Amino acid sequence: MAGTSSIRIGQLTIDLPIGAAEGTTIEADEFLSVTESLKQQFASKRADYVKKRTEENAQKAYDLGELFLKLSTERKNHTVHGADSSIDLLSKRQQDVINMQTGIGSSNGDNDSNSSEDDGYASSEIRLGSSIAIKSAVCPIILPQVERLPQYTTWVFLDRNQQMPMNQSVVGCRRIYYDKNSGEALICSDSEEELLEGEQEKKFAEYEDVMLCSTIQQIGLSDTVLELLGQFLSRKPSEVKERYEDLVKDKYECASKNENIQGTPDLFLDNDLDAALDSFDTLFCRRCLVFDCQSHGCSQDLIFPAEKQLPWCSPDVDKEPCCSNCYRLVSWSPSFM
């Protein structure tokens, strides 16, 4: 497919690197077939897992229905035999309806006839059934008006609800920041339309690791493959390479892992604590002293304070003479002074 600059994997279009050579296209095709096959495997494993879990949960849910049925039947018995023998008016109304129904002759008009009952109901016309008119004396019961509270949003005393001292607060001060994307100075706002960059999940999921490993082991670790994987997994090729090296370093076998996938990544390589802590380094804003600075961004260059330069001092004590003319061969004696 000479001349094309992108390939499609399902709904994903992946761009080949600019200036891709003939060899790259072959690699890309290989990549395509490997990823397609892996994707199908994942989808099938996932479907099996979901089916299993759904069926387990379905049984649980059905048993619940049985439990509630038992409780709701007991409730009926409890009331009937209750100490307080007052009549349940709802049951009485049910009975009245049944009595009325059986009391009426069974001549049925055509199904289209509707008789509207207007027995002084509170303002509404209610039609009952499609062929049987049931006259019931239902008087609406008034619920007396109750005084309402003034409108409010539930408020709890939290640290963030406390007022800051004026000299620390930015309230009333106009905060301006420089937006790299639009290249202009903008005023800080709480608009929900802002997209927060750098907040995406960085952790690699189990299936992504399998995809990564399998693909690289089958096709090889070339720039093209890294680039393609990067696009497929929405990450930088450098991140993909780093992840692969981490996985290989820990002597992780992709093949055996493939067999063990149960659908839920239960255990996986723990991220190195140091690596995790290092990742915070670039998030800290030295000006605002916060980790998620909205004004200055999250990818700040690391600045290491310049080390104090000590005056040059060579440890002369143990040094060997460098050649026959080295001053060290000269023995010091007071007569030279």
Next chain:
Amino acid sequence: MAARVPLGCEPVVGSLTPSRKKEYRVTNRLQEGKRPLYGVVFNFIDSRYFNVFATVGGNRVTVYQCLEGGVIAVLQSYIDEDKDESFYTVSWACNIDGSPFLVAGGINGVIRVIDAGKEKLHKSFVGHGDSVNEIRTQPLKPSLVLSASKDESVRLWNVHTGICILVFAGAGGHRNEVLSVDFHPTDIYRIASCGMDNTVKIWSMKEFWTYVEKSFTWTDLPSKFPTKYVQFPLLIASVHNNYVDCNRWLGDFILSKSVDNEILLWEPKMKEQSAGEGTSDVLQKYPVPECDIWFIKLSFDYHYKTAAIGNREGKIFVWEVQTSPPTLIAKLSHVQSKQPIRQTAMSFDGSTILSCCEDGTIWRWDVVATTF
């Protein structure tokens, strides 16, 4: 913003081609006034009333019974003296002596507890700072009800003593209107809530259970009860990208609906040791076309085998929820049903489906034939 779904963890998506395993037809249609009806619910608490249902709309709560042949009879009617009240939600509950209760709430933010066995108002609960969007009853202890409100809080009430036991809000609470709430069916300490902040939050009351027990025996004024704040949920799930207006427990999983035309079945995985951490695994997705306005609720049959959901064009989708991949049993539509369906109610065995609409109508669908 919802996290990108990792490779290999995508949900299984249902197809919109109905299996037609069951067919339904319209057997009745009532016009209850002109104002929208926002809630319709069968009584699943007491087996005597399995075919009794209540609707709410405007300032009215009405109780009906479904009879043979598509007939619907009016049993009781309650009207709020305040004509500007608009009830949004109703739930059946019961008193400790088994007397049936109706608990309704709406734009006034006042929760009305109606004793349907004595046909009078039992209590009114004042406390929420804005409208009440949903009320749900604890099936294991039907004197306990939860309310979800526009004031960003969820409250637990004891309908018997009239006490507000717990308020779920604060540092970890919802940041916008809470639209739906539900009790876990067996774990009596666990609840789930969701709302306009796009999240579903799972909470535990275990730490405060002594207060729940105390609420049953409290003899002093309800206002003197030491209501506690639960500020931190067990899990905050961002499985949706938009308002989540209905969530229901399905066993240990959650079925939640958002205004992105989708219902998701997902498994919350909490870490017992560290509250607040945990993940959510989205297992299945049930598409619901034209369901992009908020405040449309789904309902289950008694045994949680099927779920019925309406949309803004007056159609009802009946999904099988215990199978994988998701199967659409039927798509119900009628030429005269074009208005948004706010809530559906399925009868005990799923043979009757009711829907209540924006134009004040109640539609009754009955099953016609079951083919295997």
